[in-house]
Each structure stands twice: as structure tokens, then as C-alpha cells.
Amino acid sequence: MKTLVKNGTILTMETDTPELVQGDLGIDGDAIAFVGKGPSGFSADREIDAAGSIVMPGLINAHTHIAMSLMRHYADDLPFWTWLFDRILPVEENLTDAHVFNGSMLSLVEMIRSGVTSFADMYSNMDAVAEASLQAGLRARLTRGLMFNGPEDLFKLDEGRRFHGDWNGKGDGRIQVDVGPHAIYTCPPEYLEKVVQLAEELDCRIHIHLSESRKEVADSIEAYGKTPIAHAADHRLFSRKTYAAHCVHATDADIQILKDHDVAVINNPASNLKLGNGFAPVVKLLEAGVTVGLGTDGSASNNNLNMFEEVNLAALINKGSTEDPTVVSAYTALQMATINGARALGIDGITGSLRAGKKADLILVDTEVPHFYPRHSVTAGLVYAAQSSDVKTVICNGEPVMQDRVIPHLDEAEVYRKARESAAAITGNAHFMP
Amino acid sequence: MKTLVKNGTILTMETDTPELVQGDLGIDGDAIAFVGKGPSGFSADREIDAAGSIVMPGLINAHTHIAMSLMRHYADDLPFWTWLFDRILPVEENLTDAHVFNGSMLSLVEMIRSGVTSFADMYSNMDAVAEASLQAGLRARLTRGLMFNGPEDLFKLDEGRRFHGDWNGKGDGRIQVDVGPHAIYTCPPEYLEKVVQLAEELDCRIHIHLSESRKEVADSIEAYGKTPIAHAADHRLFSRKTYAAHCVHATDADIQILKDHDVAVINNPASNLKLGNGFAPVVKLLEAGVTVGLGTDGSASNNNLNMFEEVNLAALINKGSTEDPTVVSAYTALQMATINGARALGIDGITGSLRAGKKADLILVDTEVPHFYPRHSVTAGLVYAAQSSDVKTVICNGEPVMQDRVIPHLDEAEVYRKARESAAAITGNAHFMP
Numbered sequence: 001m002k003t004l005v006k007n008g009t010i011l012t013m014e015t016d017t018p019e020l021v022q023g024d025l026g027i028d029g030d031a032i033a034f035v036g037k038g039p040s041g042f043s044a045d046r047e048i049d050a051a052g053s054i055v056m057p058g059l060i061n062a063h064t065h066i067a068m069s070l071m072r073h074y075a076d077d078l079p080f081w082t083w084l085f086d087r088i089l090p091v092e093e094n095l096t097d098a099h100v101f102n103g104s105m106l107s108l109v110e111m112i113r114s115g116v117t118s119f120a121d122m123y124s125n126m127d128a129v130a131e132a133s134l135q136a137g138l139r140a141r142l143t144r145g146l147m148f149n150g151p152e153d154l155f156k157l158d159e160g161r162r163f164h165g166d167w168n169g170k171g172d173g174r175i176q177v178d179v180g181p182h183a184i185y186t187c188p189p190e191y192l193e194k195v196v197q198l199a200e201e202l203d204c205r206i207h208i209h210l211s212e213s214r215k216e217v218a219d220s221i222e223a224y225g226k227t228p229i230a231h232a233a234d235h236r237l238f239s240r241k242t243y244a245a246h247c248v249h250a251t252d253a254d255i256q257i258l259k260d261h262d263v264a265v266i267n268n269p270a271s272n273l274k275l276g277n278g279f280a281p282v283v284k285l286l287e288a289g290v291t292v293g294l295g296t297d298g299s300a301s302n303n304n305l306n307m308f309e310e311v312n313l314a315a316l317i318n319k320g321s322t323e324d325p326t327v328v329s330a331y332t333a334l335q336m337a338t339i340n341g342a343r344a345l346g347i348d349g350i351t352g353s354l355r356a357g358k359k360a361d362l363i364l365v366d367t368e369v370p371h372f373y374p375r376h377s378v379t380a381g382l383v384y385a386a387q388s389s390d391v392k393t394v395i396c397n398g399e400p401v402m403q404d405r406v407i408p409h410l411d412e413a414e415v416y417r418k419a420r421e422s423a424a425a426i427t428g429n430a431h432f433m434p
Numbered sequence: 435m436k437t438l439v440k441n442g443t444i445l446t447m448e449t450d451t452p453e454l455v456q457g458d459l460g461i462d463g464d465a466i467a468f469v470g471k472g473p474s475g476f477s478a479d480r481e482i483d484a485a486g487s488i489v490m491p492g493l494i495n496a497h498t499h500i501a502m503s504l505m506r507h508y509a510d511d512l513p514f515w516t517w518l519f520d521r522i523l524p525v526e527e528n529l530t531d532a533h534v535f536n537g538s539m540l541s542l543v544e545m546i547r548s549g550v551t552s553f554a555d556m557y558s559n560m561d562a563v564a565e566a567s568l569q570a571g572l573r574a575r576l577t578r579g580l581m582f583n584g585p586e587d588l589f590k591l592d593e594g595r596r597f598h599g600d601w602n603g604k605g606d607g608r609i610q611v612d613v614g615p616h617a618i619y620t621c622p623p624e625y626l627e628k629v630v631q632l633a634e635e636l637d638c639r640i641h642i643h644l645s646e647s648r649k650e651v652a653d654s655i656e657a658y659g660k661t662p663i664a665h666a667a668d669h670r671l672f673s674r675k676t677y678a679a680h681c682v683h684a685t686d687a688d689i690q691i692l693k694d695h696d697v698a699v700i701n702n703p704a705s706n707l708k709l710g711n712g713f714a715p716v717v718k719l720l721e722a723g724v725t726v727g728l729g730t731d732g733s734a735s736n737n738n739l740n741m742f743e744e745v746n747l748a749a750l751i752n753k754g755s756t757e758d759p760t761v762v763s764a765y766t767a768l769q770m771a772t773i774n775g776a777r778a779l780g781i782d783g784i785t786g787s788l789r790a791g792k793k794a795d796l797i798l799v800d801t802e803v804p805h806f807y808p809r810h811s812v813t814a815g816l817v818y819a820a821q822s823s824d825v826k827t828v829i830c831n832g833e834p835v836m837q838d839r840v841i842p843h844l845d846e847a848e849v850y851r852k853a854r855e856s857a858a859a860i861t862g863n864a865h866f867m868p
Contacts, residue, residue: 110804276759325710374857375865389823423808431809
């Protein structure tokens with residue numbers, strides 16, 4: 001199947017400064033055949049009109065828990081530890097594969113509608129997450145979240161191993177599986193060692209939460225005499241390629257450790273703000289040369305999976321918190337959401353920018369909306385004004401998963417209905433609308 | 435004309451905690467006839483189906499410069515004083531009534547599409563702003579911006595007086611005119627006195643920028659030995675009801691002055707972040723009992739007029755900057771954008787909440803979108819997840835200015851084209867898209 005995306009304004013995200021190409025983008029099977037002007041022999045089976053649209057790489061949501069959409073708008077304006085231990089974890093006790101599937105499908109619809117083509121997820125009941133991702137058609141980097149409260153939890157390592165065996169490489173390579181120790185406060189040192197051994201055995205990456213809250217850092221220093229990041233480094237976690245969510249309270253010494261071990265940081269601005277955890281030191285991380293991707297976190301702490309909002313926040317709040325409007329330019333924020341997110345997840349060889357040979361993961365952003373007029377700057381438009389609803393068409397791995405705002409292969413009303421039923425079942429909560 | 439908005443989930447914003455009414459809302463002429471259940475004799479000429487929608491007051495953008503949409507995406511990632519004096523002011527020299535009209539219409543379309551029914555604007559060429567507002571059908575509180583560089587600027591006071599005479603009360607009372615000294619760094623003390631006299635003469639409110647940047651505060655202390663807020667109070671500015679934009683660097687003593695003089699503060703989170711001015715002390719202002727409204731500022735420093743984004747930012751960044759997730763709850767943020775914005779502008783008697791007798795200024799927010807599922811909380815949904823594109827129908831002063839996302843009385847393509855032409859004319863800038 002050959003697809004021609006015609007007459008677009010193409011933002012490649014291939015270069016250090018914005019590169020715009022006016023013209024066409026050709027897709028052959030799952031890969032980009034050309035960007036700009038096609039060879040004379042390229043005969044398309046399918047044409048997509050991109051006039052008036054910005055064509056850019058699909059966004060990469062590099063840290064989330066998609067099934068948590070079931071707890072969206074369920075626990076708000078609460079302290080982090082109350083939110084997690086009193087509200088979220090008890091409800092999660094009630095999760096089944098069916099609930100996780102329903103929550104995942106709701107989030108996959110939301111991510112497609114907002115231009116995400118790749119995401120990294122950590123949760124339980126991961127077969128259901130993987131099955132939903134397969135059906136939705138997105139590219140996923142999945143991890144079975146690992147917490148250890150005692151020997152009865154050792155089975156989770158085996159489950160992680162089994163999940164990797166069952167799913168890694170499925171969906172024409174769209175599904176990849178990593179190892180996911182939840183955090184150092186839920187994984188004791190000797191358990192962390194086992195986690196690293198598993199990642200070595202499976203030859204995969206590690207996905208973890210690090211230094212999210214002040215309490216996590218204080219507890220770590222009390223227990224181990226070290227920050228969570230130094231503690232993780234001590235236990236060889238970073239001997240495997242690691243992408244670490246949050247790092248809100250990374251010290252200067254921590255940032256050096258992250259750089260030395262080539263650990264990528266996934267910044268989750270909305271979640272960090274909403275839970276009162278504060279502002280990650282994004283400017284310092286970038287200055288140190290650390291790869292920084294962007295994520296939404298789960299929608300129980302956000303409360304959406306809107307990567308356009310995260311891009312906007314990344315550009316805005318770093319200017320506000322440093323009182324320097326020149327930091328985290330619009331283009332830098334877009335890099336975080338595309339090519340640098342891909343680098344963080346180790347998929348920059350196949351996605352995150354538009355060039356011949358990469359997988360065709362791309363979106364069309366409609367500019368026929370008031371906030372894209374006048375046409376002074378494409379990057380400022382995308383970062384400071386765009387809404388996720390401007391996303392018109394989404395192509396992942398060469399296949400349109402949304403075209404002209406229609407998702408052809410999913411029944412959205414059914415997805416909503418099932419998510420609502422699952423949410424009611426696990427929370428027992430009454431709903432505000434009939 | 436009688437209108438029945440049927441079967442909605444109505445968030446009245448009338449009470450200190452969220453009040454939801456399931457049912458109908460009746461409109462008789464320009465006013466709300468009932469909320470909930472109509473009298474048996476109410477026979478509607480027109481019905482609007484609100485099933486699946488949240489019905490709530492139209493949002494109030496309490497500080498903006500709508501014609502600045504012409505400089506949207508034109509000057510980004512720059513220091514505040516460079517942005518203002520090197521980029522914006524030189525371009526503003528080229529403005530004509532026609533350009534200001536075209537920029538205003540672009541912004542009015544954007545505001546209608548994002549659920550704004552009332553706004554407060556300060557700029558030049560205000561006849562054009564007023565004419566555009568009249569045509570668009572929104573409720574506007576307008577001020578001719580006053581700056582004084584020398585005696586040649588004295589005419590602006592006369593223009594402000596003339597503008598008030600020509601426009602105050604026009605459009606069935608939708609247009610109200612106030613007096614708008616730009617800032618204390620552009621209005622010397624003796625000029626401020628004249629401004630206060632004019633506001634006394636016209637018996638109107640004062641709209642001003644105060645304590646927006648650290649430099650403004652430092653310069654004021656150097657010149658007058660006082661903060662801008664203390665200096666303004668000294669010159670009797672607050673003897674008139676005043677709504678003051680920004681107040682980012684208000685000290686505790688300043689906050690007491692604002693409270694003592696019943697000065698309302700208009701918080702502009704996106705603009706304050708983007709220009710690197712920082713975080714306004716919203717939590718302290720609220721604790722002190724100061725009325726706090728919300729605004730977008732102009733789209734040259736935002737870069738949109740999306741009040742859903744400001745509501746979201748107000749709830750998020752105050753949690754982040756105080757590291758307390760319990761402050762500025764979802765409902766508090768909604769109050770800032772509705773009833774408290776109305777209080778700030780002195781229009782809470784007629785708008786800002788839904789109750790019989792008030793003007794019918796209301797919006798329908800579509801919840802048939804992934805981020806409004808499940809239905810755990812209406813306020814969390816509106817604040818932490820909604821997009822302005824969820825706004826489906828907008829009624830101002832009893833008249834639908836958008837219905838099912840169609841703006842019946844304006845030619846949007848023509849509005850975009852003219853704004854683009856005006857932007858090119860005043861900036862000389864090439865555009866990124868053909």
C-alpha cells in the first residue's frame with residue numbers, strides 16, 4: 001500500500017532548528033518513502049490532502065498509565081500521598097483484565113484524537129493494555145509495574161518475564177516490552193537487584209518513577225543516606241538504559257549522575273503541578289545534556305492525555321519558574337514531545353521525526369482555526385496556541401488510525417460506555433450526568 | 435423571543451460549592467427566565483438540546499487586548515522589555531482602525547469558539563474594537579489605553595471621554611466603557627491624577643496593569659520609593675473601583691492595600707509565565723479576600739484567548755508554586771473565570787452565574803469526548819481536562835452567537851483572510867504557509 005500525503009507544510013523535527021518543507025510526503029507500507037518531492041515513479045494507492053495542515057511527527061507520550069483513565073476526575077485537589085495510598089491504590093485492588101482493557105481503550109481513543117502515535121506505559125494487567133494497544137494501532141513501550149511488599153510479590157518478576165515473552169515485538173514490532181520497577185520506595189534494594197537481572201536477561205530498558213515528591217527524597221535519605229537517583233545508581237539500575245519519570249527533585253549531583261549514565265528523564269508537567277510536587281529542573285537537565293522527553297502521566301493525576309497541553313506547559317512553566325522567557329523555546333518543547341521522547345525510549349531510529357526510511361508515524365494539524373492566524377510562526381502556533389482538537393489525521397506505522405477526525409476501526413460510543421461501566425464498578429461512585 | 439435550553443446538566447456558579455441542576459433553562463428575550471423546571475406557561479419559540487452537555491455561565495476574559503491577535507506568534511521566547519519596546523510597540527505604530535477591526539474580529543471569533551461571553555479590553559483605535567464587539571454580539575468592557583510621553587499625548591484623555599460618550603451603553607447595554615491608564619511606568623503621577631478626574635467625571639471604573647514585572651517594581655521603588663500598588667493608591671487611583679491586571683509581584687503590604695480599597699485583581703497566568711514574569715500570589719490574594727478574575731492578556735503574549743487554558747493553569751500552577759495540591763480547587767478556578775470575573779468588572783448583577791433575572795450569557799460544553807469519561811466530577815472535568823473546542827453552543831444576551839459550533843452571523847474564512855492581510859501589512863513579516 002502506497003500513501004501520498006499531499007501539499008502539506010511539513011515540520012520534519014530532523015534538525016536543531018525548525019525545518020519546514022512545503023510539499024508531499026510519501027509512504028510505502030509502514031515506512032516514509034520521501035519527504036518533499038516524490039520520485040516520478042511513486043504511484044499512490046491512497047491520497048490524503050494536507051493543504052492547510054501542518055504535517056509533523058506523531059507525538060510521543062513517554063510516561064503514562066493508560067488504564068488509569070477509569071479514575072479520571074475521581075480524586076482531585078488532594079495531597080500526593082493521600083491521593084495515591086487512600087484513593088488510587090484501594091480502587092486498583094478491584095481491577096480486572098476487562099476493566100484495564102476498557103480504561104486502556106478510552107485512553108487510546110483520547111491519544112489518537114490528540115495526535116499521539118507512541119507511548120510508554122507501566123501498570124498491572126498488562127496483557128489487557130497490550131491487546132488494546134494492538135487493536136488501536138499505536139506504538140507502545142509497555143512494562144509490568146513491579147512493587148515488592150513481601151515474598152508474595154515475587155511472582156510479578158515472573159509475570160514481567162512472561163509478558164515480555166508473549167508480547168515483545170508483536171503487532172509488526174509496534175509492541176515492545178521493558179522492565180518496570182515502580183519506584184525505590186516500593187522496590188527494596190535486594191528486589192531492585194533482581195529487577196536489573198531481569199532486564200539483563202531480557203535485554204531491555206528500565207522504566208521507573210524517580211524523585212517525584214519531596215517525601216520520596218527525604219525518606220530515601222533517611223533510609224539509605226542517599227537521594228533516590230544516587231540510590232538507584234548504587235544498585236546498578238542505570239547499568240541498563242533507563243527512562244525515569246519525573247525527577248522533579250533531582251539535585252545538581254543527581255543531574256550529573258543522570259548524564260553520566262545516559263538516563264533519560266520524562267518530564268510530566270501537568271501531573272507534577274496537580275499533585276503539588278513542583279517544577280522539574282528541566283532547564284538544568286537540558287543544559288547538562290540529559291535527554292528529556294514528555295509524558296502525561298496517568299489521567300488520574302492530570303486529568304487528560306493531552307500532549308499539546310504538556311508541550312505548552314513545558315514551554316511556559318520553565319519560563320515562569322526561572323523568570324527567564326528565553327528558556328525552553330517553542331521548538332525545544334516540540335523536540336521533547338517528538339524526537340527526544342523517541343530517544344528516551346530508544347525508538348529514535350524508527351520514529352520521532354520525518355525522514356525517508358523511518359516508520360510513517362505522523363499527524364496532520366489543521367490550521368484553519370482562529371488561533372493559527374496569522375501565520376507568523378509554525379512552532380509558536382503549535383506550542384503556545386494549538387489544541388489537541390486541531391489534530392485532524394493520525395497515521396501510525398503507515399496506517400491511518402484517524403482520518404478527518406474519524407477513527408475508522410473503533411466504536412467510540414461503545415468505548416465510552418464500557419469505560420463508564422468499569423469506572424462505576426471499581427469505584428462504586430455515582431456519576432454526575434445521567 | 436423565548437428559548438428553551440433542554441435537558442442539560444446545569445452548573446449554576448451561584449453557590450460557594452458546586453450546584454448542579456438537571457433540567458431545562460428558559461430564556462425570555464435577553465434574560466434567564468428560569469433554571470431547572472419551567473413554569474407551565476413557558477412556551478418556547480426556539481429549543482436547544484443540551485442533553486450530554488454541561489450548561490454553565492459564559493466565561494469572562496477580564497483582561498485582554500483583542501486587536502493584538504495580529505501580532506500572535508510574532509514575538510516569542512523574548513525578554514519582556516525586548517518583547518514590548520523592540521517588537522510590539524514599533525508594530526503598533528502601524529495600526530489603523532481597519533487593522534484593529536480585523537484583529538478584533540479574529541479574536542472575537544476565537545473567544546466565541548472558546549466560550550467567552552464577556553471581556554474587558556484596553557487598547558487604541560477603540561471605535562474599531564467596539565464596532566467589532568457590537569457585530570460579534572459579545573459583552574464588552576472597553577477602555578482607551580492611556581500612555582503619557584509628553585503634552586502631545588494629552589489628546590488621549592479627550593479621546594477616552596469622547597469614546598465613552600459615543601459607546602457607553604451601546605448594543606443594548608452590552609458595551610460599557612471605562613478609563614484605562616496603561617501602567618504607572620507609562621503614566622506619570624500628575625497624569626494619573628487627570629485620569630482619576632476623568633473616571634470621576636464619567637463615573638466609571640479604572641482598568642490598569644500593575645506590578646507585572648520585577649523591573650516595574652524596582653523602577654517604581656527607585657522613582658517613588660514605593661511599589662506600583664502603593665504608588666497608585668497614593669495617587670487616589672483606587673478611589674474609583676479598579677480592576678488591576680497581573681499584580682504578579684504584589685507584596686503582602688500591597689495585598690492589604692488591594693483588599694482595603696476593594697481593588698479586583700485579574701490574573702493572567704499564561705502571559706505571566708510566557709514573558710517570564712512569574713507566578714502571581716493568587717493563593718494569598720484569595721486568602722486576603724481580594725476578588726480575583728482571570729484573563730488571557732493579548733494573544734501576542736499568550737498566544738491564544740483560550741480561557742479554558744487559563745482556568746487550567748490557575749488551578750495547576752498555584753498548586754505547583756506553593757507545593758500544595760489542595761489550593762485553588764477546580765471550583766475556585768471556575769469561579770475566577772465566571773462570577774468572580776463578573777464581580778471584578780462590576781457586572782455580577784447581570785452575568786457570571788445562572789439564575790432567573792440575570793442576562794442569558796451561557797455556554798453548552800459537550801461531554802461526548804474521551805476526556806469527559808467517566809463522569810466522576812463535573813468541575814474536575816471542566817478544569818483539568820476540557821478543551822475550548824468542547825464548547826458547542828454560546829448564548830450571549832439571549833442570542834446564540836454560536837450553535838453546534840457554527841457562528842451564524844460571521845464569515846470566518848473572511849475574518850481569517852483579513853486578519854492575515856492586516857498582520858502582513860503592519861509587520862512586513864513573511865508567512866510560513868502559502
